[in-house]
Amino acid sequence: MPRSRFLLKAPLWGLALFTGAKSFIANPLIGSERLNRRGLHVWRVKAASRIMRWRMAMLSRGVPTAEREAYLRDGYLLKQNFLSPELFARLKAELETVHDHGPGEVRECCQGDTRTHRVLLDPETLSELPVTKQVLADPQLKRLLRFCAGHRRLPIVHLEKVFNGARVSEEADPQKSLHVDTFQPTMKFWLYLEExxxxxxxxxxxxxxTQLNKGRLDWEYHMSLTAREHTNRYTQRGSFRVEGGALARFGLNAPALFRVPANTLLIADTFGMHGRGPAEAGNSRLALWGMSRTTPFLPLPGLGGEWLNRLQYRVLKAERARDDKRAAARGVESSWHVVTRDSSRGQDPS
Structure with a gap:
């Protein structure tokens, strides 16, 4: 890169260190082996975690102590029989028709042999789904999600259907390898509609x-020195993949598989090492899915309110429309592209 261009962009790269920017190849400062050897990446990890804990403490009121302690200790919270049997039956009946009949558009992402379908449950779509709207409006659930996200803004929610072994691909599904999403705490939840x-x-x-013990910090330091030149493109972009033997080498626990019945709520901090477990080809799973990733270095838990909730959905839809337009100009599909319901069964037509 010409020196003049580097000097022009350097202030922006510097400011990005205090945002959620994570790519080791897009930002030479984030990817700098010299700076990371001196602790830049580990500092960002520690600072983001400490600030998140501070914000979570401000949002802890009304969340049972046992649930707070479990999430902070283990990095996840599991609640079986989350809804009453009657309410869950109504929710499942309502959402099982959404993927095939609407409302809302179906978007698809293809990774390896997996097709993942999501229907955005924005306020307009929820207005046609009264049971789902009732469940998501529950004050106790909202308090819990805000606490785990460390922000007053509620997560963006989708109906998610994952089709395993639904397409022919020479590449492995990257979600089926242990990884971390980013350097900062990130909340995702699943309310499983089936076993x-x-x-x-x-x-x-x-x-x-998610604990910043010596093993985890040593692993972060190790990865920060190799990420920019790593052979895995997801690691290069800041979503580190966990290499074979790393858990034992750095003294971390073995992974657990969450075999759970329907009507289980799972909330996880995907700064923790996680992935999609093994599955048989031709099978799928359906869940209410949500995610919240906030500005990592914001010391206060931000704003909430319905107006902000509506705004975040509008921003997401605008971003997807932009991605569609850019992809179409290149003659390809966007990573999350719209599929018609006639072709949204998740199976490879070949």
Whole structure:
């Protein structure tokens, strides 16, 4: 890169260190072996975690102590029989029709032999789904999600259907390898609408891997020195993949598989080491899915309110429309592209 261009962009790269930017190849400062050898990446990890703990403490009121302690200790929270049997039956009946009949558009992401379908449950779509709207409006659930996310803004929610072994691919599904999403705490949740086992792909998580103990920090330091030149493109972009033998080498726990019945709520911090477990080809699983990733160095838990909730969905839809337009100009599909319901069964037509 010409020196003049480097000097022009350097202030922006410097400011990005205090945002959620994570790519080791897009930002030469984040990817600098020299700076990371002196502790830049580990400092960002520590600072983001400490600030998140501070924000979570401000949002802890009304969340049972046992649930707070479990999430902070283990990096996840598991609640079976989350809804009453009657309410869960109504929720499942309502959402089982959404993927095939609407409302909302179906978007698909293809990774390896897996097709993942999601329907965005924005306020307009929820207005046609009264049971789902009731469940998501529950004050106790909202308090819990805000605490785990460390922010007053509620997560963006989708209906998610994962089709395993649904397409021919020479590449492996990157979600089926242990990894971390980013350097900062990130909350994701699943309310499973059907039983989950090795048949359809259980969630995989390394318990307590969100703890900033010596092993985890040593692993972060090690990865920060090699990420920019790593052979895995996801690691290069800041979503580190856990290499074989790393858990034992750095003294971390073995991964656990979450085989759970329907009507189980799982909330996980995907800064922890996690992945999609093994599954049999031709099987799928259906869940209410949500995610919240906030600005990592914001010391306060931000704003909430319905207006902000609506705004974040509008921003996401605008970003997807932009991605569609850019992909179309290149003659390809965007990573999350719209599929028609006639072709949204998740199976490879070949």
């Amino acid at each position: 989950v086992s090795e048949r359809n792909g259980p969630f995989m998580f390394v318990p307590q891997s």
